[in-house]
Amino acid sequence: MNPGSLIEPGTPAYRRACLALVLASLVIFANLYALHPLLPLIAREFGVSTLQAGNAFTITSLTLGLSLLIHGPLSDALGRKGPLLAGLAATTLLTGCMVFSSEFSTLLWLRAALGLALGVLPAVAIAYLGDTMSRTALVGAVGLYISGNTLGGAGGRLIGGFIGDHLSLQAVFVFLTAFSLCGLALVAYLLPKPAHFVPQRLSLGGSLKGFAAHLKNPALLPAFVLGGFNFMIFINLYTYLTFRLSAPPWSLGSGTLGLLFLTYLAGTFSASLSGRLSFHRAPLGMAAGVAFMITGTSLLLATQLWLIILGLLCNAFGFFLTHSLANSWINQKAAFGKASASSLYSVFYYLGAAAGIYYLEPFWQGFGWHAVIGASLLMLLINMVLIGYLSRRR
Numbered sequence: 098m099n100p101g102s103l104i105e106p107g108t109p110a111y112r113r114a115c116l117a118l119v120l121a122s123l124v125i126f127a128n129l130y131a132l133h134p135l136l137p138l139i140a141r142e143f144g145v146s147t148l149q150a151g152n153a154f155t156i157t158s159l160t161l162g163l164s165l166l167i168h169g170p171l172s173d174a175l176g177r178k179g180p181l182l183a184g185l186a187a188t189t190l191l192t193g194c195m196v197f198s199s200e201f202s203t204l205l206w207l208r209a210a211l212g213l214a215l216g217v218l219p220a221v222a223i224a225y226l227g228d229t230m231s232r233t234a235l236v237g238a239v240g241l242y243i244s245g246n247t248l249g250g251a252g253g254r255l256i257g258g259f260i261g262d263h264l265s266l267q268a269v270f271v272f273l274t275a276f277s278l279c280g281l282a283l284v285a286y287l288l289p290k291p292a293h294f295v296p297q298r299l300s301l302g303g304s305l306k307g308f309a310a311h312l313k314n315p316a317l318l319p320a321f322v323l324g325g326f327n328f329m330i331f332i333n334l335y336t337y338l339t340f341r342l343s344a345p346p347w348s349l350g351s352g353t354l355g356l357l358f359l360t361y362l363a364g365t366f367s368a369s370l371s372g373r374l375s376f377h378r379a380p381l382g383m384a385a386g387v388a389f390m391i392t393g394t395s396l397l398l399a400t401q402l403w404l405i406i407l408g409l410l411c412n413a414f415g416f417f418l419t420h421s422l423a424n425s426w427i428n429q430k431a432a433f434g435k436a437s438a439s440s441l442y443s444v445f446y447y448l449g450a451a452a453g454i455y456y457l458e459p460f461w462q463g464f465g466w467h468a469v470i471g472a473s474l475l476m477l478l479i480n481m482v483l484i485g486y487l488s489r490r491r
Contacts, residue, residue, distance in 0.1 A: 168220035333450070
């Protein structure tokens with residue numbers, strides 16, 4: 098590989114690549130998260146329990162996480178751009194089918210299949226940047242990509258909540274289908290082909306050995322676990338907060354609950370800020386991010402809505418700072434199979450999100466909101482220990 102031919106920051110190719118991945122993020126994460134503020138509405142409309150309604154959201158995270166075990170090796174063998182476009186096309190088709198889902202079981206099956214399609218982006222994106230960007234451009238590009246994650250997550254929830262509140266659940270799916278189709282066309286046009294992609298032979302044995310090698314790498318495994326625990330707490334605090342705030346004395350509707358996810362924009366800022374930190378200061382930045390999350394999670398004990406919003410802002414800022422730096426860390430520390438390494442991180446990340454509802458549900462049902470906060474703080478303290486270990490692997 099000729100280092101001089103890698104994309105440098107500020108060039109037209111850099112802007113095209115970053116814009117394309119941000120657009121892909123908007124599509125993928127809007128589809129993933131649009132249902133989040135609608136869980137109380139889904140529970141009422143389909144006559145299901147809190148946990149069942151939550152499954153309409155978490156099952157997508159579960160299948161997304163599991164799909165990465167396949168998408169990572171496929172991407173290392175087949176390429177980056179082609180699989181990404183196929184995933185965006187499948188996302189558009191599956192969301193279109195949800196328009197016609199009248200049974201809760203049908204919605205669950207489609208959401209499960211959607212996770213398989215959505216998994217292409219997290220499997221491919223960071224590896225794509227590693228194949229195309231210089232080291233000086235990589236961290237900033239990863240930060241911009243993560244910013245797209247936050248915008249897609251916040252925008253999907255905001256629009257989903259507004260449309261669901263004023264129109265219907267089916268109208269949400271109509272909008273997402275149209276948006277996904279436009280995003281697919283723009284990404285296909287903008288995204289440069291990675292000039293330095295080197296295909297690896299696809300084999301089950303080779304893939305398993307690659308995953309095993311990444312898991313045995315003491316500079317990677319703690320970062321994988323860190324991502325899973327962080328997302329477990331961050332995403333599921335929002336889930337239970339929607340149920341808490343939809344009940345008296347707040348009694349917030351889906352549209353207003355969707356507005357709470359504008360706090361994600363603090364994560365857009367922190368993800369971009371992560372690009373200013375040198376690689377050697379990444380553990381310090383990750384620790385600062387978790388410290389923000391500990392502060393924000395503690396503030397969620399408040400009953401005043403403005404303090405709850407402040408807590409969510411702290412959580413979003415801290416979470417996406419840590420998440421961006423952990424992604425860059427793994428891309429730099431993986432000696433080979435960068436897509437497989439990124440996929441393993443995302444497996445832990447999304448399985449953490451899916452497992453979080455089962456971890457926090459007993460605390461919610463048995464002891465209420467204060468117990469949910471206590472259980473969350475415990476996991477965040479464990480993350481501080483993991484970051485301490487990573488700081489010794491620099």
